[in-house]
Structure formats: structure tokens, C-alpha cells
Amino acid sequence: MKKSSLFLIFLFCFPLFSAAQKVVVIKIDGAINPVSASFIHDGIAKANKEKARCLIIRLNTPGGLLKSTRTIVSDILVSTVPVVVYVSPSGAHAGSAGVFITLAAHIAAMAPGTNMGAAHPLNLTQQADSVMNEKATNDAAAFIRSIAEKRKRNLEWSENAVRNSLSITANEALKENVVDYIALNEIDLLNQIDGHSVELSSGSIILHTKGVKLEYVEMSVADKLLDFISNPDIAYVLLMLGMVGIYFELFNPGAILPGVVGVISLILAFFAMNTLPVNYAGLMLIIFALVLFLLEIKVVSYGILAIGGMVSLFLGSVMLFKSSSSLDMIRISTGIVVSVTIISTIFFLGIVVMGLRAQRRRTVTGLHILLGKTGAALSPLDPYGQLMVNGEVWIGESIKGKIKKGELVKIIKVKGLTLFVEPVEHTV
Template identity: 30%
Template sequence: MRIGVLLSLAVVFLHAYVVSSVYVVEINNVIGPYTLSQVQRAISLAEQNNGAVLLLLSTPGGLADVTLQIMREIGNSPVPVIGYVYPDYSYAWSAGTYILMSTHIAAMAPHTVIGSCQPIAGGTPINESKTLNALIGYLETVSKSYGRNGTFARLCITQNLNLGAEEALRQRVIDVIAIDINDLLKKINGTLVLLRNQKTQLIITSTILKRAEPTITETLQMWLSDPVVSSILSLLAFILLLAAFLTGHPAAVVAAIILLVISMFSFLPTAWLGLALIIMGAVLIMAEILMGMAAHGAVAGVGAVLLIIGFLSAYPANFFSGELIHIKDWWLIQLGLYIDIAIFLGFLSFVIYKIIILYKQRPPSEFLTSLKGVEGVAIDDIGPESPGFVKVFGEYWRAVSDTPVRKGCRIRVVETIGDMLKVEPLQC
């Protein structure tokens, strides 16, 4: 009763924001486009459900342009965004510190560290004054707008200064130290925050935590941004390009291109990644068909997977978790999705039909165990008593022919005789 009366008075006499749920975003890896997407989605959900956003920071840093976009999103957010370096013994260096200092409430667990904000390009620290002064000015301005220590903003960029939780609180870099999330929410209840340039009292009536889980495309980008995964993809692409150069096999070229393009997905804005996946999937399926299924359906299979992932990513992020983001004119988006699905299913049915027809004409067992019916080019003059070499699928084979074949003519494999092919001429 007493709490209810106090709450009513607070709402009447102060500009208050009553939090009924908290949307949690875990930033526990390198900050990239997927991080921006998660933060934007969490802010949208919190706005529509009278909630707040809690960013759990445990990161070595990330991309500068994405970080600045996240800071701008937080500054313009209609809901409170709380930054918290957590769990204990974590760190939020570089981009993590930028984000923490731009949140409406900045908090740290007891044994955590922030700092080391000098920008890096290609592994080398940037000392160019234009870039440094721009970042210093922006971080100082953002920090001071929340009543925090602007000097630290300068020193963490120019001198890579680091601070522990106790020192950060003493120097007014952060607002609170909390041992866990529940402790944090208790300590910030009733706090005044600057929300869209208006002092607002934060009233937390519930501690319902809802995690903003990464979407399919965000998870893919996160995975591709891992340095180990990136190195493996680059190495495989190089090996496949070398194999394609030595053998001339089209499947090796296509596979190398696939890996190179996929490795670039980590730099795409997440909103465009779904479209890129759909386009690439369609291109791979068509390439496989045009190659006469030379890769035995492997390329088309990868294309189909990319198509499916791309179409799934077109749905609102929380569709499959049962918490749909309310969008104006949602029926129009639904109609567009249904049309896309219908087109996709029609295209996929057409591809499957063509594959079935192709395999009926050329049984898989025959295609995989022999080269019967495969076309190639004669490298030498070939006759019944004068064997020569032909090039099939980018590889050289010794061959004979009942009918004379001149060098450079198109040939078709009639049968395999041991390690030799029997061919027939097609055209010269």
C-alpha cells in the first residue's frame, strides 16, 4: 500500500519511467554489425513493452564505425539502456568502454576492468591527430552529458588508461558497482537518468529478465567474425583456388568463390545479410544446373541451405520465440513474406524437377563410377590403333576411338576400359 502511494506520487510529481521487464543483450565477443542489430532489436522490444535494456559487456572491443552507431542508438533511445561489465573478472576494453560510457547507467562488477581505447587499424595503433581528436571529442561529450568524468574519456584514448571498478566509481566514470544483475537492479531503482535530454526517474516494478537472443543471420556473422574461423575459410579458399588452377575443375572454382564471398559476410550490415544469402543461394543453384550437375549436387545443396537461411532471416527477429515485435502495417509485411515463400517454393520445386530429369537420363551410380556420356576435348590425334590423351573435367585421360578423332575436336566418352577411355567424336 505504502509502496503504491509512493509510486503514484513519483509519477505525478516527477517524470518517471516504470520498468516492467528488462531485455538483456550479452556482448561477450568482438563487437560487429550483429551487435548493433541486437541492440536495436532490444531497444525496439523494450519500447513496445515498457521495458529497459541491459547490456552485459565482456568484450575485447570491435569495429569503430559499428560502435559509434551503437552509441548513437543509445543516445536516441526512448527507453533506459544500462551498461554492466559482467560477470565478475570480465573486461570491457576499447569499444566496450565506449559503449559503457554512452549508456544511461554505467555499472561494473567488483573485479572488472575498462579502458585501452586507442583505435587500431590493421593491428597498428592509430596516432593520427584528426582521428584521435574526433574520438576524444565525441567520447568526452557523451560522458559529460551523463555527468561522468570526461578526463578519463581523453586519457583512455591518448594513454590507454585502464580502471578497475572501485577506481572507476571513485573517479565518477561509472555510476554503480553491483555483484550481480539482481543487485544492480535493486541499486538503480529510483535513480534519475537523462532520457532524451530529460531527467527521468527510473522505477523498476519487476525484475523479469528477457534475453534478446541472436537471430540466424547474427549468429552466422558472429561465427564468421571469429579469427579462427576466418583463417580456416581463407586457407580453404586458397587451397581450392590452387586446385582449380592445377586441374581446371569448375567445382573447385565455385567452391573457392563461395568461401571468399561468405568470409565477407561478417562486414555486411545485418539487415542486408538475408538478401545477400538469398541472392547467393539462387546463383549457386543456377551455377550447378548450368554446369550439368558437375559437382554432384554439392553446390546446389549449399545454395539451397543459403536460400532457406536467407528467407528465415526475413522474419522479425522474435517471431520464432513467440514474442513478435508489433509493426505498423504488419499485414503488408506478412503478405510480402508469403509471396517470397511462394516464389521460393516454386523455384525450389522447379530445380528439384530438373535434377530428377537429369538423373533419370544419367543414373547417379553410372555417373559416379564411370565417365560414360561425359564430354571433353581431344588433346592428341586419336585412332583405333593410336591412343592419345583427352581432357575431361579438367583432367587428362588416355583414350582410344573406333573412329579417328583429330586434335582439338569435341568428344564423348563411350565406356571405360581399365584406366583408359573409349571415346567418339562429336564435332571439330
């Protein structure tokens, strides 16, 4: 009876024990933005709900939005589940925002051949206000000091990573007390952190991670799509593609495909820009550039409007996304900006040239093409009668007296359906 009771207790408790024998693993591979911040938040919530031993964040990022970084750091600091940030695989980099996230982890680790360091991306519109930039840098420096102090990591290096854009290898980071471990993979990492003491908001706990099951959690399809289009380069290309598509549809009604592609691209672009710090002055300059290109087609300015459109498009593209700090990795690739500007200018100037050529081309349709042509009188014109011109019968009126039947005439004027003619022998 006693054995049966113990067996029933084991069957009842086994699911509880097995549920706890896991470690949740999520991967961040790309820029830090609201999508990745939401994904990490959900990962922490899932690990907490399933009572996982810890959450591992595999990190490989060039940086991202400082606002999203603050959200991630805040979630990690208040997490009731130990969070392990693992810069992986070999060759990966935790840059700029990645430094904050790595330092904020309960346990920080790097794979061999990885590196970590802050970066100050040079934004073409950002050099003007050095005072505001210095204030933002001071704020970021204070932020990273508070993180390093809480996690008892190297304060001096942490601040220099922000102020002086220092970078560090995995071995150097371990030696300088920037990270806690160097691990070949997740299994090696779990074996090393087994028995590690972690300070949570609820108190200290000892990790038991040897032999636990790894549960890999991927982004949903919708999150992957949003993460992809949240790339400033992609959002910018979608915006331009949308504008060009709608332009084609407006000037070529019934084409359908350009309009459909344009509307979808614009919707995706605005959806992406909802997650990015958009500078509306830049957006207005891009729209103004499109207006100038359209006016160049309608108004002959000999390229002046097109040049204005090119300048407006370039400036708007450079200003499209604004950064609240020099640590924000939000900018459009210079190559893409230059390429789009040049292609758009050549495209619209090509349309202008074709329009001018069309205006100079001789008219080939309408009644005016009859001017100067010759025909024959089917009946006497005194002054009215019938004419044969290009195999067609017309009503004719002589402007040089009476014209005999069969006599050749030249068309001088067309009014309505009446041709005003004179005998061929009277023409000069």
C-alpha cells in the first residue's frame, strides 16, 4: 500500500518536475527595434510561465534604437527568471545597444571569436547639434554605469564603450570582468553555469542547468515580417516603390499591377515607419520631390524642377529617420540613398525628354493632317462642290474662283468638315 502511494505521488509530481527541467532559448539576429524588444519580453514571460531554469538570449546585433534597448534592459532587470545573454555564434558581434543588453544580463557569456563594443554611427544630419549629442551620450553613459554597477561588472570599460566606442574580444571581456563565461555552445554554457548563484528581485538562487532540455522559441511569421521591414533600408525602398507605383497608376489608369504593388508597398512602409523614429520633415521633402518631378512633366522648365526634385529627394532621404542619440543605429545606407536619387532623377528626366520629343513631332492624326495635301475636284467648285482626297469624298470650297471638275486642288484650310482649296497652278 505504501509503495502504491509513493508511485501515485511520483506520477502526480512528475509533470511538475519535468516542466521545470528546461531552458528557453531565443535568438536575436539583427538590429534592436520594438519587434525584438517585444520578442524578448514574450520570451521572459514564457520562461517564467513554464518555470524554466533560465532564459538564454543568443545575441548578434550591430545595435539599434536606444529606446527599445531601455525597454529590454528594464525587462531583464526585473525578470523573476535568470536571463543569460550569450553572444553567439563565432563571428557574432554585440555592438552599441548589444553592449547594454549583454551587461544587463544576470549571466553574460560570449562564444570564441566574438566581440562586443559600442559604436557611434555617423548620421549625415547629426553633426550640427554637438550639444544635444553630448547630452544624449552623457545620458547613455550614466545608463550603462548603472547597469554595470548593479551587475558588478567593469564600470570603467562600460563607460568607455559608450564615450570612446571601445570594442573588446571574448577573451579580453572575460579577463576584464565584462562577461562571466566563454562557451562553445549552449550545452557547454549550461554545464559551466551550473551551480552559479544569481541575484533576482525575489532573492538569490542557485542554477541547476546540467542535462536540462533546451526549448528553442522562434519569432512568429508576422514578427519576422515586421522585423524585416523595420530595417530602415527596406522601409525606405518600400516607401519609394509605393510612390512610384501609385504615380504609374494615376498616369496610366487601368494598368492595375503598378497600383496594387504601390498601395501594398506604401502600407508596409507606413507600418514599418510606425516602429521607427520618422522625421516628418524628411518625409515631406520626399513627397515634395515627387511633386516637383510631376510638375517637370507638365511644365517645361528645362530641368530646373527636376534638379530641385533631386535635391529635395536626397535631403529628405537623409533626414527620413531621426536618432535620439548617437548610439542609435537607425539610418539609411548612403549607397541606397544615392542610388535611388540618381535612378529617380534619370527616370523622370527621361520622361521629360520623351514628352518634349512628342511635342515637336508632326501631327499624324486629326483633320489638320490634310493641310497642304492635294486632291481632285469630283464636281465643279463654284465655290462649293465635292473633292476626292486620300480616297475619301469631302465637301470643298474654292477660295480662288471657280474650279473645274477633275482639276487638281490643294487644301489651304480646314474648318469643320469643309476643306478650303485652291487650284494647284495658283500655289507658289
